[in-house]
Amino acid sequence: MIKLIAIILIGKCLLLLADEKDVLVYVKLATLLIFITTMLDFLKL
């Protein structure tokens, strides 16, 4: 969960600084990866 919060915070900073919607795709991708790893950790896989 901490990883998820961290990526959301970093993503928000990037979005605010870059001011481009293109960055959103990368943030979403990173969030999804973190989300999947969190789920895998949770399921102990």
Next chain:
Amino acid sequence: MNDLLNVFIDPLKLAGQSIILVMTYTILFLVLEAFIPKFKKWADTLFIIVLILTLGQTVMDSFSLMGQLVNVASDFFLGVTPILTSLLVVLNSVFSFIAWSPVILFIFEMLMLLCKNILIPAVTVALVLDFCTRFIQDISFSKASDLIRGSVMTMITALLIAMVTVLSFTGVAFFTIDQAIASPAKKVIEQTIPIVGSLIVEGFSIFQKYQSTATTVAGFSAMTAFWIAAFFPAGKLLIHALTFKFLAAIVEPFTGGTISGLLDDVGKSLLLLCAVAILLGIAFVFIWLILMVIMQLGVGKSF
């Protein structure tokens, strides 16, 4: 006496402080936005961060209170289990007559296990997902958090029904159980969302029958102490939850949907935590009342 009063006044003081602080921040951010229009882009994000820094402690306190409550309740049930089991064995003749079943111990142990390992962590996860949703609105986890909250509520409902059912089975021989036992289960099923209010009101009616019996055993002041001890954490969590709901209502016209939505979501999660605390409180009082009734039956007193 002051210490006793502070127990009730402190949460209210904290609520008042939070309301004043958030209103001050709102004014401050509106003034900043008015004088520096470019600031608007950063305003929501900074406001969320300031809110987390200010009110985060209250949320953390609520979760730590809940953790402590579960630990205390767990220890209490662990301590009471041998006494109850011994009484079940010693008073075997009585209990074969009233068809008492030790399954109630299993239900309480299961309740503790679920609270500690599933319910509280699930509420935490829902809270984190809400934060993520509000922080970057393009990446929404709202359905996931709603699903988690709904599942937790369903589990609370199921546990309450399990407790009520067991009590009804065992209570048939004790007293004639009437609508006081039957109606909460129905209402809880009907009104799953505003469960907290329903639990509080109906929880009292569950104990209506038992209360008179137990009061004769323990006395009015002792019973009052049990009640306060059982439901004080839930009351404190309810005040915190309502504070967040109130803040969301105040802030909404001035800051937009993001801030008020986040505050409202936190309020919802704390309300859910409060429902868990009420469930534990009900279990705590159940055990006490059952223990008293068993002891009275053991010494041959009839009701």
